[in-house]
Amino acid sequence: MPISFPTTLDLGRFLPEILLTVFGTLFMVLDAVLQKRSKNLFGHLTLLALAAALGASLYAGSEPGPAFGGMLVVDGFATFFRVLVLGVGMLIVLSSYRFLARENAETGEYHALLLFSLAGQCLMASANDLIMVFIGLEISSIASYVLAGYLRDDKRANEAALKYFLLGSFATAFFLYGVAILYGSTGTVKLDQIHAVLTGPNAPFPVFVTLAAALMLVGLGFKVSAAPFQVWAPDVYQGAPTPVAAFLSAAPKAAAFAVFLRIFTTALEPIGTAWEPLAWGSALASMTIGNFAALLQSNIKRMLAYSSIAHAGYVLVALTARSDTGTSAAMFYLAAYALMNLGAFAVVTHLSGKGERYLTLDDFAGLAQKQPFTAAMLTIFLLSLIGVPLTGGFFGKFYIFKAALDSHLVWLAVLGLLNSAVAAYYYLRVLVMMYMHDPSQAVQEAEPLSHGLQLALVLPALGTLFLGIFPNWVLEFAGHSAALMK
Amino acid sequence: MSPIGTFHYLVLSSALLLIGTVGVLTRRNVVVILMSIELILNAVNINLVAFSQALHNIDGQIFAIFVITDAVAEAAVGLGILIALFRNKETVLVDEIDLLKW
Numbered sequence: 352m353p354i355s356f357p358t359t360l361d362l363g364r365f366l367p368e369i370l371l372t373v374f375g376t377l378f379m380v381l382d383a384v385l386q387k388r389s390k391n392l393f394g395h396l397t398l399l400a401l402a403a404a405l406g407a408s409l410y411a412g413s414e415p416g417p418a419f420g421g422m423l424v425v426d427g428f429a430t431f432f433r434v435l436v437l438g439v440g441m442l443i444v445l446s447s448y449r450f451l452a453r454e455n456a457e458t459g460e461y462h463a464l465l466l467f468s469l470a471g472q473c474l475m476a477s478a479n480d481l482i483m484v485f486i487g488l489e490i491s492s493i494a495s496y497v498l499a500g501y502l503r504d505d506k507r508a509n510e511a512a513l514k515y516f517l518l519g520s521f522a523t524a525f526f527l528y529g530v531a532i533l534y535g536s537t538g539t540v541k542l543d544q545i546h547a548v549l550t551g552p553n554a555p556f557p558v559f560v561t562l563a564a565a566l567m568l569v570g571l572g573f574k575v576s577a578a579p580f581q582v583w584a585p586d587v588y589q590g591a592p593t594p595v596a597a598f599l600s601a602a603p604k605a606a607a608f609a610v611f612l613r614i615f616t617t618a619l620e621p622i623g624t625a626w627e628p629l630a631w632g633s634a635l636a637s638m639t640i641g642n643f644a645a646l647l648q649s650n651i652k653r654m655l656a657y658s659s660i661a662h663a664g665y666v667l668v669a670l671t672a673r674s675d676t677g678t679s680a681a682m683f684y685l686a687a688y689a690l691m692n693l694g695a696f697a698v699v700t701h702l703s704g705k706g707e708r709y710l711t712l713d714d715f716a717g718l719a720q721k722q723p724f725t726a727a728m729l730t731i732f733l734l735s736l737i738g739v740p741l742t743g744g745f746f747g748k749f750y751i752f753k754a755a756l757d758s759h760l761v762w763l764a765v766l767g768l769l770n771s772a773v774a775a776y777y778y779l780r781v782l783v784m785m786y787m788h789d790p791s792q793a794v795q796e797a798e799p800l801s802h803g804l805q806l807a808l809v810l811p812a813l814g815t816l817f818l819g820i821f822p823n824w825v826l827e828f829a830g831h832s833a834a835l836m837k
Numbered sequence: 838m839s840p841i842g843t844f845h846y847l848v849l850s851s852a853l854l855l856i857g858t859v860g861v862l863t864r865r866n867v868v869v870i871l872m873s874i875e876l877i878l879n880a881v882n883i884n885l886v887a888f889s890q891a892l893h894n895i896d897g898q899i900f901a902i903f904v905i906t907d908a909v910a911e912a913a914v915g916l917g918i919l920i921a922l923f924r925n926k927e928t929v930l931v932d933e934i935d936l937l938k939w
Binding site: 485500510511527530538 | 854857861867870871874877878880881884885887888891892894896897899900903904907910911914915917918919921922925926931934936937938
């Protein structure tokens with residue numbers, strides 16, 4: 352076999368990952384070398400790196416096609432998720448400035464880890480080969496484990512990191528076992544070839560492929576925190592630093608869903624009837640467990656964690672639909688969810704105070720009196736999480752349940768709708784706290800919004816409203832790239 | 838006696854998967870849990886290499902090298918996290934790591 356060197360085209364399509372890795376490594380060196388520096392230096396540099404990677408993703412997306420002999424594929428789907436996770440990264444950096452200053456933890460490693468994690472997620476978005484999927488998943492996960500325990504003198508952060516690490520690597524091991532079986536029964540690790548083998552005349556014994564699909568579903572289910580593999584999420588989100596929890600709830604989850612959608616709707620599409628019941632059960636369990644457990648929470652981070660489990664359930668409904676409309680609905684929903692959830696977490700970051708003392712629902716009391724702007728922003732995000740019209744969350748849910756009905760999943764759609772009615776209760780409880788109670792200690796002590804946090808609130812709010820008023824633009828792009836993926 | 842074939846490797850790998858899974862679920866010591874996870878990863882490697890040989894396809898062996906590399910990275914990060922935790926809590930037993938629960 353001739354040795355082929357990567358062409359310029361290959362490298363161009365891989366440019367976002369290259370940039371993120373180079374900048375991340377550079378930060379680790381700079382962190383050790385620079386003695387005197389401005390405190391915000393690494394934050395600014397990270398924004399620069401992310402902007403460069405974002406530009407590179409758009410550039411790569413302007414000329415779609417495979418790279419490195421088909422190991423990667425840069426199509427609309429990949430570009431969509433790359434832009435999504437890089438955008439999430441930017442919002443996280445913006446909301447981290449104040450947090451890191453408050454905790455006296457402004458090192459380069461925080462930002463370096465963030466970039467490495469994002470590099471892994473970009474790779475996951477464009478992977479077209481099980482080896483690449485695995486490498487991307489691990490680059491993303493290992494950096495996230497460390498990020499969860501970033502405040503290493505905080506016992507809660509230690510515990511969160513350890514739990515995330517143990518359950519995460521256990522899940523990866525299962526995913527890998529599934530991959531190994533899939534490789535053994537089809538003889539290839541390339542997703543398009545797996546599809547060809549499964550539809551071809553020499554299709555392997557379906558039991559093995561189904562077993563492989565089930566094991567991979569376990570592994571990816573962990574990564575997206577879908578029931579019954581959701582137990583880590585509340586503990587990790589509660590213990591991890593708030594900006595990191597926001598990151599974990601948006602970027603790795605979106606990337607894991609990108610892998611989920613790509614593997615299950617392209618490579619494993621021929622055995623769709625076999626894995627559909629598993630996805631169906633997991634979707635229903637995630638929605639129900641997430642929403643009902645969230646009702647009982649008094650800690651806002653735990654509540655948002657359970658709500659993120661429920662939202663993973665909604666996206667799984669779209670996956671269960673097994674159609675292009677389902678895929679594009681999932682893409683739209685993940686974008687809308689990332690925006691509204693990051694906004695809500697940014698408010699929590701703002702209000703929690705040094706050492707994250709103020710994290711209960713009662714601490715939000717009277718926010719509207721003292722800081723009406725912050726309260727108004729949080730209102731937009733909470734309404735979008737409920738799914739009120741004119742917000743991105745509404746159209747996200749609408750398209751998902753429409754896709755489910757189109758695929759004759761009537762029961763799943765009905766139960767999902769009932770679930771989102773339950774969800775309204777715990778989001779509205781926060782609104783009532785903010786607008787109808789006297790200011791709490793936390794609100795009295797809250798500093799004015801920093802510029803970074805202002806941006807981290809205004810940008811997602813505008814995005815949420817944009818998706819809620821002009822959903823077609825994003826949806827058409829998603830639908831187009833979902834159709835092209837096959 | 839028949840020569841050792843793919844089937845034997847798969848039985849060995851399934852046994853390792855089982856031992857690893859039971860270890861993760863029943864052991865209290867984080868270090869032992871880490872070792873159990875490594876067992877599962879090695880079960881994966883045996884599978885990959887066995888399939889690679891049976892199919893005369895090199896991808897599986899390349900995959901196994903990546904899995905080994907990943908196992909090392911995971912162990913390094915895992916032990917690092919455990920040391921950070923041990924400095925604050927002086928325990929490596931999972932049932933004593935219980936600050937976060939509802």
